[in-house]
Amino acid sequence: MESNLTVKAPTIHRARLAWSLYINYFIHGFGLIILAQNMTSLGAAWNSPLKIVSFVISGVGIGRLLSYLITGFLADLFSRKAFVLLGMSAYLAFAIGIPFSHNIYVAYFFAILAGIANSALDAGTYTTFVELNGGNGAATILIKAFMSAGEFVLPLLIAQLTANGLWFGWSFMTMAALVVINFVLILPLSFPLPNQSPAQEGSGEKKVKPNWVTTIALVLYGYTSMAVMIWFTQWISLFAADSLHFSDGQAHFLLSLYSLGSISGVMLIFALLKRNVKETHLLISMNVIAVLALLGVLVGTSTVMVQVASFVFGISAAGGIMQVGLTLFMRFFPHHRGMVTGVYYFFGSIASFTVPLITGVLSTTSMRAAMTGDLVVGLIGSALMLVVLISERGRHHG
Incomplete structure (x- = not known):
């Protein structure tokens, strides 16, 4: 046999x-x-x-x-x-x-x-x-x-x-x-057998089963990780022009810096994962950095500070950290990777549908209110990853 x-x-x-x-x-x-x-x-x-x-x-x-x-x-x-x-x-x-x-x-x-x-x-x-x-x-x-x-x-x-x-x-x-x-x-290529549990995890960590808290946190992160990016790209130029009094060129340049940061972030995160940095540690650190970068945009006292913050936000929030969350989610459910991917990106799709509606309402108050909403979403995303980390450690020591 x-x-x-x-x-x-x-x-x-x-x-x-x-x-x-x-x-x-x-x-x-x-x-x-x-x-x-x-x-x-x-x-x-x-x-x-x-x-x-x-x-x-x-x-x-x-x-x-x-x-x-x-x-x-x-x-x-x-x-x-x-x-x-x-x-x-x-x-x-x-x-x-x-x-x-x-x-x-x-x-x-x-x-x-x-x-x-x-x-x-x-x-x-x-x-x-x-x-x-x-x-x-x-x-x-x-x-x-x-x-x-x-x-x-x-x-x-x-x-x-x-x-x-x-x-x-x-x-x-x-x-x-x-x-x-x-x-x-x-067409002629073969694919690996689906839903095989890896013989050894890339990071050499002990395999643990997720509990409902971890699962819900990762599902919701599918929403927040997408929402934080859409929110920024939709409003950063308008916010910079309206609240920071940037010129039209300076305001749009922030989005270009965000895109450059995103590409740089992809290379950085890829290198870190290749060195077997734990997904949970990467998720926590990148989400916290993204929150600090958003804070830098909101309270920026100079053009350069806001530009640097936009670039750093691109690295941390749009450099592939959403994909890292999905990889961690799939690791918890090695026999249901397709279903996990569908659920995770389904919530991401809800974000792409609801963020324009939410921000549209906030913008009636002010552009700053609309942009501050992104900071709130970033904080929620960081809290969700903290929940995953605490839950994971609790199960390791339990």
Whole structure:
């Protein structure tokens, strides 16, 4: 029997598989912003105002909310590869369908499909990286770097199309071509067996079972870790212009510094995880640093201080710490990694839906009130990670 099991074990081309999965997230970087970047052209194509185009974009968030729990649960029942291919197929349909849609209802369907693509890719990819690396989640952090690269390249491509008077749809066709090429590359590859408990944890720590307190704290962290980033990117420029009296250029530069910090944070966190720094220690320290950086933005007495604080906030809050939280969550539930991913990012999707509503209400008081709300969310996130750390230590000593 043992020899039969050995024969059935798939041969994994680790480097090829990892690169193909990362390329998917470069493409996903396109998918995150391609509708917003083409709003004017899409409005003209659909003969609709920008308000209607914005409504269509909201379909992406609806697609995520509808599908995260389902794809996460099913990814544990079926293969990871099936959900990666499902996500790629959905993105292909989206990329081809949107520029040829002449009806906003059809376009809304394709936008929902993009949200489903996002959730299917997450369910199949994050789990695969953890299983590919024996429980170590360092590789998942680089996903964010490839997403950022896609978000960087797409606006340059659209700017070139516009400058040369070319059809806006070529940006979607480029996305579709990348999906097809990567589909061909990934199709023959084998994936690791799903939901295998790692023989040895990357950090050599004793395995412990989570209690309900730890589980709830990590689920809620799925919300706060996403909310703190969305909150900042939505309001930092407006806050800087209104409350700090920055010029328009200075206010927008803060967001650029945040993005640079995010890329730097990815490299830093990846290096720390490779050195087997405990996820709980990393989560506590990065969340506390993010809170201090937000405090620096709010009470900044000089332009340089606010700029440094924005950069540090990018490193600590947007450098992949959300992915670290997911890796820790999956470590507690090694036989339900797909379901855990779905639940975690479902709460992240709730954040993307509710933060604009909450901040909109706060902004009626003042821009400072809106921005201070982000500090409160950061403090809640830090408290949740403190709960996880205390609970984990209690079980080790219990």
